[in-house]
Amino acid sequence: MALKLHNAMWPGLVGKEEGTDHPPISLERMLELTKNADVDGQKFDGVDLFLFHPHTDPEASIDDIRHMADKIADSGFKIGSLVAPVWPGTVGGCAFGSQDDRDNFVHAVALSAKIGQVLKEHGARDYGVIRIDSAGSPEDFEKDELANTKLLAETFQRAGAVAAEHGERLAAEGEICWGGMHSWKHMLNTLEETGMPSTIGFQADLAHTYLYLLGYNSPENALLKPSYSEDEFWAAYKTMTDALRPWTTDFHVAQNDGSVHGSGSHDKTGRHCLADDPNGKLDITRCSEMWLKDYDQRGIQHICWDGCMFDNSVLETPKTWDAILDASIKVRNAVG
Structure with missing residues (x-):
C-alpha cells in the first residue's frame, strides 16, 4: 500500500x-489551504492534528470530537497522527519534573488517547500515532x-501503558x-531506557534531526563539523538513521536551512523552511x-x-x- 500524504x-x-x-489560523482555514493544493491532479490524503485550542479542545465531549471529525471528513481527508498537549501551560507538564x-x-x-x-470509532482515523x-x-x-x-523513562512508561x-x-x-531528546544519543538512550518498542517509538522530522548531526544543544554528540563535505554528511546521516530508524514510527517531511529558530517553549530548534528554499541543506x-527504509515493518502508513x-x-x-505537496509526492514515489 502506498504511503498516504498528510499536511500538519x-x-x-x-x-x-x-x-x-501572526494570529492563529483556524482549523477550517488550514483545511481549506490543504484541500486547495494540487500537483498534476494529485492531492493530500489527510491531516495530522494538534489537540489543543483553538483547533481542538483536549477535554471536548465525544459529540464535539465527532463533529470535528465530520468537518475533516467533509473536506475529503483522513486524520493521521495526533499531537498530545503535554507542555506546561496546556494540559500537561514536564515528563522529568515534579510529581504533579x-x-x-x-x-x-490519556486525553489524547481517548480522542484517538x-x-x-467514527471512521475518520485508521492509522497514525500520538506524538509526545x-x-x-x-x-x-x-x-x-x-x-x-x-x-x-518512568513517565513515558506510564504514558505508554495508558x-x-x-x-x-x-x-x-x-x-x-x-x-x-536534544541529541541523537540522548534520544536513543531515552528510548532504550523506556524499553517499550512496540508502544513508544521515535518521530523523525527532517528539519529537526538535521541539527542532531551538528550537536547544536549537545556538542559532545555532534557527528559533523560545520564545514563538512558531502561524503562526510552522508556518512554521518547513515550513522544517525541506522541508530534511530528501527525506532521510527512517525515521519515528517521537511527542509532546514541550517539555522535555529523558536518561540516560547519551542525555542532554539530546527528551522523549517520552504520545500524549494534555495538555502535548504537537505536532499x-x-x-x-x-529514514523510511522498510517503513511498513514499523507500521508507518503515512508521511506528513x-x-x-x-x-x-x-x-x-x-x-x-503546492511545493510542499510536490516534495511529499517525490518522497512517496521514491520509497514505494
Missing part, C-alpha cells in the same frame, strides 16, 4: 499569538542527567529543544529514503509535511502548499 495543522497554531501580525508535572503529562496523553479512540516530547528543556534535564533520564489501553502508540519527537527525497513556524503570509500563499 499545527503550523496554524505554533508560534502564533492573538493581537500580533509528570501526572499532568500522563493525563494529557473516538476518531477511530519531554516538555522540559535541555538545561533543566542536564542538571541531573542520570536522575532525569530515569524520571523521563496509550496501549486505547490501542494507541506514542512517538517521541526528535527535537533539540526538549531535554532527554529531501534521499534523506527521507534513509511539517511547516512549523512559517509566517502567516507564507502559509496563506497557495504555491507554498
Whole structure:
C-alpha cells in the first residue's frame, strides 16, 4: 500500500499569538489551504492534528470530537497522527519534573488517547500515532542527567501503558529543544531506557534531526563539523538513521536551512523552511529514503509535511502548499 500524504495543522497554531501580525489560523482555514493544493491532479490524503485550542479542545465531549471529525471528513481527508498537549501551560507538564508535572503529562496523553479512540470509532482515523516530547528543556534535564533520564523513562512508561489501553502508540519527537531528546544519543538512550518498542517509538522530522548531526544543544554528540563535505554528511546521516530508524514510527517531511529558530517553549530548534528554499541543506527525497527504509515493518502508513513556524503570509500563499505537496509526492514515489 502506498504511503498516504498528510499536511500538519499545527503550523496554524505554533508560534502564533492573538493581537500580533501572526494570529492563529483556524482549523477550517488550514483545511481549506490543504484541500486547495494540487500537483498534476494529485492531492493530500489527510491531516495530522494538534489537540489543543483553538483547533481542538483536549477535554471536548465525544459529540464535539465527532463533529470535528465530520468537518475533516467533509473536506475529503483522513486524520493521521495526533499531537498530545503535554507542555506546561496546556494540559500537561514536564515528563522529568515534579510529581504533579509528570501526572499532568500522563493525563494529557490519556486525553489524547481517548480522542484517538473516538476518531477511530467514527471512521475518520485508521492509522497514525500520538506524538509526545519531554516538555522540559535541555538545561533543566542536564542538571541531573542520570536522575532525569530515569524520571523521563518512568513517565513515558506510564504514558505508554495508558496509550496501549486505547490501542494507541506514542512517538517521541526528535527535537533539540526538549531535554532527554536534544541529541541523537540522548534520544536513543531515552528510548532504550523506556524499553517499550512496540508502544513508544521515535518521530523523525527532517528539519529537526538535521541539527542532531551538528550537536547544536549537545556538542559532545555532534557527528559533523560545520564545514563538512558531502561524503562526510552522508556518512554521518547513515550513522544517525541506522541508530534511530528501527525506532521510527512517525515521519515528517521537511527542509532546514541550517539555522535555529523558536518561540516560547519551542525555542532554539530546527528551522523549517520552504520545500524549494534555495538555502535548504537537505536532499529531501534521499534523506527521507534513509529514514523510511522498510517503513511498513514499523507500521508507518503515512508521511506528513511539517511547516512549523512559517509566517502567516507564507502559509496563506497557495504555491507554498503546492511545493510542499510536490516534495511529499517525490518522497512517496521514491520509497514505494
